[in-house]
Amino acid sequence: MSLANECGTDTPELAARRVWRRPFLKWAGGKYHQLPDIDRLIPAGLRLIEPFVGGGSVFINSDKHSSFLLADVNADLIHLYQMLAVAPDAVLRHARLLFGSLNSAEGYAAVADEFNAQLLGGPERAAAFLYLNRHCFNGLIRYNLAGKFNVGWGKYPNPYFPEKEIEAFTALAHNCVFMIAGYRRTLSLASEGDVVYCDPPYEPLPGTNGFTNYAPGGFNWDDQVALAECCVAAHQRGAAVVISNSSAPRITELYAQHGFTLHHVRARRSISSKSSTRETANDIVAVLGGMNSGK
Incomplete structure (x- = not known):
């Protein structure tokens, strides 16, 4: 065999x-x-x-x-997965706004500062993590000793918004348990x-x-x-x-x-x-x- x-x-x-x-x-x-x-x-x-x-x-x-x-x-990763499982429309709505208007060094820094301030709501924080992942240098996920996300802006001209891939994920999410x-x-x-x-x-x-x-x-x-x-x-x-x-x-x-x-x-x-x-x-x-x- x-x-x-x-x-x-x-x-x-x-x-x-x-x-x-x-x-x-x-x-x-x-x-x-x-x-x-x-x-x-x-x-x-x-x-x-x-x-x-x-x-x-x-x-x-x-x-x-x-x-x-x-x-x-990585709590931010699992939080994103959990939010997409229970509130995908809200995450996608916030993410589209970030992708559509903040692809610049200043915009990236503003999102990273808000993300690191720990003041965003559930769907907003999930959307910010998605934005940072697709806009940062090489998609690296890295934190400093204080627990702050500290990867630099990737300078990509038009970062891809992975809506089709997120739809495939959410179609499977009801069969998943996500755990930090x-x-x-x-x-x-x-x-x-x-x-x-x-x-x-x-x-x-x-x-x-x-x-x-x-x-x-x-x-x-x-x-x-x-x-x-x-x-x-x-x-x-x-x-x-x-x-x-x-x-x-x-x-x-x-x-x-x-x-x-x-x-x-x-x-x-x-x-x-x-x-x-x-x-x-x-x-x-x-x-x-x-x-x-x-x-």
Whole structure:
């Protein structure tokens, strides 16, 4: 039996031809361009759990799960998702106003100041976060030590308003539970019939500096180890687990020690501001349960 048939997914050829939905947010480390490789390694199940949902490329494209538990430590991200689930028209109305009249350095600074002042109502704050994400430099989400959003204006001439992508999101939102939570709490909820997909901050490759400070406290090696251990515990309770990460030697060793099957996928790095320095590298997709495949 082929890997695709075991997983109940498309063959690699069909996956490559499939039309994948784009997420409505720009997100550093997003998995949109790796979906043909990642989706086929995620088994079917009753519920998909993502402790690091980020921009949501994976869940928004899932046709193998009937419900979703989507978590992240970024409260602004989860707030936006929750507001779009319950009041999409209000969020879109406010967002259109911001996109339509404030694409300038001054307008961007004004929105960022209001956002950081914590005085906006629910839909307005969600719309401001969407605006900042689409107008800031490279779509980066970064906060200073005081918890203030501090990414500069991206100077884009006409930032795209992702209305079509938001409509696809809201059509699926009634099947989702959104939660502000770390990976330990989220993974403690995984049990029989669940499928877990983890996309943590990547372990830096030797000799490089990784982007691991997307939230206060960052994500260090102790977190990588704890995440693997929490995933093993979830698997022991009956969940299948899939993790994406870099191919750093100690990551591959860590996952191999815990019994994961390792798959290599190609990825184009996109944090650099210069396209000439955006490199292609091998990533790891580690699988525990749900299939009996080789590397």
